[in-house]
Amino acid sequence: MQRTTLSSQFWQNDGNDLLLQVPTEFSFTQNYDHLSTATNESLYTLKDGAIYKAIAVGNVDTVVAITPEDAAHLRIRWIDEPQVQNEMLRAGVARYVYDWFDLGTDLKPFYKMAEQDELLRQAVASFYGLRNMGIPDLYEAICWGILGQQINLSFAYTLKRRFVENFGRSIQREGEEYWLFPTAETIAALTPEDLSAVGMTTVKKCEYLVDTAKLIASGKLSKDQLLQTQNVKQAEKELVKIRGIGPWTAHYVLMRCLRMPDAFPIDDVGLHHAIRHVLGLDTKPSKERILELSAGWTAWESYATFYLWRLLY
DNA sequence: TTCCAGGTTTCCT
């Protein structure tokens, strides 16, 4: 897996703010617009062109606003914290945003490939500069996958909000409340019955959320462990051992959290709809057809999927 | 009312 090494130069202080370098193939507007398509999102707020988000770094919870600075930088401003002198916190926030926006991936090869691809041509032209906005926290990524199984996306956001507001923590800043996703440690201490207030579609999902929380809290499952696997196939094999995680959720997590470029949730119904839409089909494409159509996406399956999803909003 | 939704498990041949 080729990833740009995170140099210590990728961010700098500007007074109390941070300036974060972004690659050439980056559009703040495209990413902001993508975030705005989420219905009933509980983990960030969009207001007047800025992205507000609570971020946990170690034991510290903090809230920042992210805005475009110039073609090569983002500005990260703290909310209600005029003097942030904790260097670990500053670096941690910079690292989180870098990861969230997937700033380490060079999209030039993807765009070059996509221009020749009948499925992707339209999407990359429409959304140039859009990044695979990720889910850096492993437990959050797995929960979001499990919550979203076999239900419509709008209801999935409702379930996430209930889960977050029942079991997460919140910070008050300038009269607003900002929520952080529940930690694996918090949920590991609960029983499936404790999660009943969330109103999950199946009782099993509550078990899955508690079981995976225990795996992560105990150190038996981690991003490091998954990154040490040889390839996507091996990482998928590790993940589907876990009850509640099938091929779709495994690839979804590898794509949004582990950032594996060739993760490919091929069973995703949204992907099927997007392909049907682009090709003007009457019915959803077969798996065989999708494999044919995606043959040229090698090592870019995750970005191809992300861009096709974007067509649906 | 019926169908489908960012699927997975379990139970069958």
Place this chain on the structure above:
DNA sequence: AGGAAACATGGA
């Protein structure tokens, strides 16, 4: 290995 049924709520 591969297929069918059960799961279960909410929106169109």
